[in-house]
Amino acid sequence: MTAVEPELTVPGAEVKLVAPRRSVLGLLRPLARWATILFLMLLYGFPLYWTVTMAFKPPAEWNPPGTIYWWPENWTWDNFEDILGLKEQEGIFATGKSRSAIPYIENSIIAATGGTLLALVVGVLAAYGIARFRSGGRMLPFQILQLRMFPPIAIIIPLLFMFVYLQLWDTLWGLIILYGAVTFPFVVWLMRSFFQEVPREISDAAIVDGCTHWGAFFKVVLPQVKGGLAATALFVFILNWSDFLIALVMTQDNARTAPVFLQALQSGSAGQEYGKQAALAVILILPPAIFGLAIQKYLVRGLTFGAIKR
Amino acid sequence: MAEIHLQHLTKQFPGGLIAVNDLDLVIPDGSFVALLGPSGCGKTTTMNMISGLEKPTSGEIYFDEQPITRLPPGARTVGFVFQNYAIFTHMSVTENISFGLRVSKPRPSESEIERRVGEIADILGLRGMLDRNASRLSVNDMQKVALGRSMIVNPAIFLLDEPFSNLDAAFRAYMRAELKRIQHEVGQTMVYVTHDQVEAMSMADHIAVMDAGRLQQYGTPDELYNAPANRFVAGFVGSTQMNFLPATLVLGEHGAGNGRSLTLGIRPENVQLAAPDAAEATLAGKVNLIEPLGAKDVIHLDVAGHGFRVVGTPGKRPRVGDNVGLVFDSARQLLFDDETTLAVDG
Numbered sequence: 192m193t194a195v196e197p198e199l200t201v202p203g204a205e206v207k208l209v210a211p212r213r214s215v216l217g218l219l220r221p222l223a224r225w226a227t228i229l230f231l232m233l234l235y236g237f238p239l240y241w242t243v244t245m246a247f248k249p250p251a252e253w254n255p256p257g258t259i260y261w262w263p264e265n266w267t268w269d270n271f272e273d274i275l276g277l278k279e280q281e282g283i284f285a286t287g288k289s290r291s292a293i294p295y296i297e298n299s300i301i302a303a304t305g306g307t308l309l310a311l312v313v314g315v316l317a318a319y320g321i322a323r324f325r326s327g328g329r330m331l332p333f334q335i336l337q338l339r340m341f342p343p344i345a346i347i348i349p350l351l352f353m354f355v356y357l358q359l360w361d362t363l364w365g366l367i368i369l370y371g372a373v374t375f376p377f378v379v380w381l382m383r384s385f386f387q388e389v390p391r392e393i394s395d396a397a398i399v400d401g402c403t404h405w406g407a408f409f410k411v412v413l414p415q416v417k418g419g420l421a422a423t424a425l426f427v428f429i430l431n432w433s434d435f436l437i438a439l440v441m442t443q444d445n446a447r448t449a450p451v452f453l454q455a456l457q458s459g460s461a462g463q464e465y466g467k468q469a470a471l472a473v474i475l476i477l478p479p480a481i482f483g484l485a486i487q488k489y490l491v492r493g494l495t496f497g498a499i500k501r
Numbered sequence: 502m503a504e505i506h507l508q509h510l511t512k513q514f515p516g517g518l519i520a521v522n523d524l525d526l527v528i529p530d531g532s533f534v535a536l537l538g539p540s541g542c543g544k545t546t547t548m549n550m551i552s553g554l555e556k557p558t559s560g561e562i563y564f565d566e567q568p569i570t571r572l573p574p575g576a577r578t579v580g581f582v583f584q585n586y587a588i589f590t591h592m593s594v595t596e597n598i599s600f601g602l603r604v605s606k607p608r609p610s611e612s613e614i615e616r617r618v619g620e621i622a623d624i625l626g627l628r629g630m631l632d633r634n635a636s637r638l639s640v641n642d643m644q645k646v647a648l649g650r651s652m653i654v655n656p657a658i659f660l661l662d663e664p665f666s667n668l669d670a671a672f673r674a675y676m677r678a679e680l681k682r683i684q685h686e687v688g689q690t691m692v693y694v695t696h697d698q699v700e701a702m703s704m705a706d707h708i709a710v711m712d713a714g715r716l717q718q719y720g721t722p723d724e725l726y727n728a729p730a731n732r733f734v735a736g737f738v739g740s741t742q743m744n745f746l747p748a749t750l751v752l753g754e755h756g757a758g759n760g761r762s763l764t765l766g767i768r769p770e771n772v773q774l775a776a777p778d779a780a781e782a783t784l785a786g787k788v789n790l791i792e793p794l795g796a797k798d799v800i801h802l803d804v805a806g807h808g809f810r811v812v813g814t815p816g817k818r819p820r821v822g823d824n825v826g827l828v829f830d831s832a833r834q835l836l837f838d839d840e841t842t843l844a845v846d847g
Contacts, residue, residue, distance in 0.1 A: 390585055390587060392583040392584075392585050392587035393587045393589065395554050395581070395583070395587065396581065396583060396587040396589075396647070396650070397589075397600070397604075398553075398554065398573075398574045398575065399552050399553070399554065399574045399575070399579060399580075399581040399651075400575065400600055400601040400604060400650065400651075400654065401574075401575035401576075401601060401604045401605050401606075401654070402575060402604050403573075403575070406604060410604070411589055414589075414591040415589075415590065415591060417591075
């Protein structure tokens with residue numbers, strides 16, 4: 192098959208203009224490209240769409256046999272009110288207000304933020320030591336990363352016994368320590384490469400001007416890597432925020448986090464409470480999203496570019 | 502304002518490399534001294550030890566008779582300008598320049614800091630860009646800011662580690678002249694590291710030539726040029742490299758050392774071209790290549806298999822392939838012992 196060749200006659204002149212031939216493949220290629228993009232967008236976007244719309248559906252539209260509600264027919268805030276403990280419970284076992292997820296969200300915020308801060312403080316200092324003074328030798332950075340080369344589940348049982356013995360089990364401190372320890376290797380690995388981009392002369396200059404090593408680090412080196420620091424903090428926070436496994440095993444009720452609570456949202460009479468789970472999921476998306484937006488301008492790399500000519 | 506005295510200074514790095522080997526050097530108060538040598542000769546390590554960024558393995562450093570080897574860098578009040586203009590890009594020009602004052606104890610008042618920054622800005626011509634972000638500056642201005650930052654604490658000693666080698670040629674020449682002027686005005690002791698012998702010759706009162714961690718010669722530019730202590734200095738100093746030819750001592754003055762193996766050195770500017778059969782010609786050679794440089798030519802010759810350079814006048818330019826005779830200015834030829842590489846008298 193060939194493309195149509197239009198003939199065009201200009202009045203007064205016998206000029207025949209022929210449109211350039213375009214092969215079938217040439218026409219199909221952009222089409223295929225856009226089709227692929229659209230397909231991938233739907234594939235990745237649909238779960239998010241389903242979760243957000245689910246959060247606004249009444250129980251009758253959650254999962255009725257034989258029907259799919261692609262769009263909430265009867266919009267409702269019930270799921271949110273329920274999950275935030277604002278709704279009077281109904282039914283024979285009702286004991287007053289619905290069970291609120293707020294304490295668990297609080298636990299999540301404290302544990303994820305605390306763990307992130309711990310990993311950052313220890314990891315950033317370790318990374319600077321490794322990058323600037325080659326502390327620990329050539330193999331240390333790799334050895335630290337190796338800590339993450341097995342799944343945490345492999346050590347969770349001995350950790351459980353250890354934490355029970357140390358009375359850290361089901362405490363927020365215990366979670367903070369674990370989250371810090373688990374994400375620390377990522378901080379070291381990421382920050383080391385950011386520190387390596389800062390020329391040594393920058394800290395040397397500050398030291399000659401009268402700073403101590405600590406002073407040079409805080410006044411001059413750290414501001415140069417703030418973009419990298421922000422990106423690392425966000426990455427680590429998301430890891431800690433979305434943890435399910437560690438919190439499932441290491442907490443009971445005191446320090447239970449929101450993801451574990453979310454999974455447990457089911458009742459004997461109604462089965463999985465999809466609407467409430469979706470509402471909680473929507474709430475849980477917010478903190479990392481807000482954090483990400485807040486530090487967006489620091490996420491742009493290249494702050495130290497042009498500072499030095501190599 | 503301060504004399505620097507390096508005494509038996511040695512630096513050995515953990516890998517075993519001896520960067521600086523038993524260096525003895527006195528840099529007089531208020532003088533401009535260049536540390537000259539090829540890369541890896543230990544000149545930057547020497548600077549880092551003077552500033553305190555590196556600790557010597559052994560030896561002592563004195564500023565005005567005061568041992569300072571164990572003082573931290575900040576307590577030595579030296580100014581340091583790095584090759585890679587270490588500018589704090591997250592600060593403004595003012596913040597960069599005033600950095601040294603802000604971290605000093607006791608910290609001067611804001612009005613005093615402002616006055617000092619203004620002074621420095623006037624000297625360096627940075628008045629108009631004080632509020633600008635340092636990351637937006639041109640390479641040339643960055644190095645000016647780095648210079649200003651090291652000047653603000655009024656250091657008695659200025660250390661400059663190839664400060665202008667990243668600048669473009671015209672600005673480099675301008676900054677060299679500026680630096681000389683500033684040094685004249687404030688009278689600090691300046692130590693200047695460079696691998697560029699033209700830079701060293703044109704700026705320094707004294708030059709310390711280093712190679713492989715050892716001091717080769719310490720003297721005025723004229724001394725280095727006219728009376729190099731050894732073959733290395735002779736070859737390193739001088740814009741067209743000195744010619745070296747193998748020689749043998751035919752008659753020792755007291756009969757001793759006869760047949761000693763030597764190297765004859767003569768600068769390209771101390772050789773005249775003549776007709777190949779001229780009576781006064783010491784040697785003959787064949788022209789390989791001519792580099793016309795305008796005011797002079799550099800003529801590359803082949804003399805019995807050895808490369809040889811002569812500075813010629815453009816008016817009497819031979820042709821490539823010509824055979825020519827060479828007339829040596831015998832008063833200016835030098836002899837070096839092949840075993841010790843040291844210069845030999847007579």
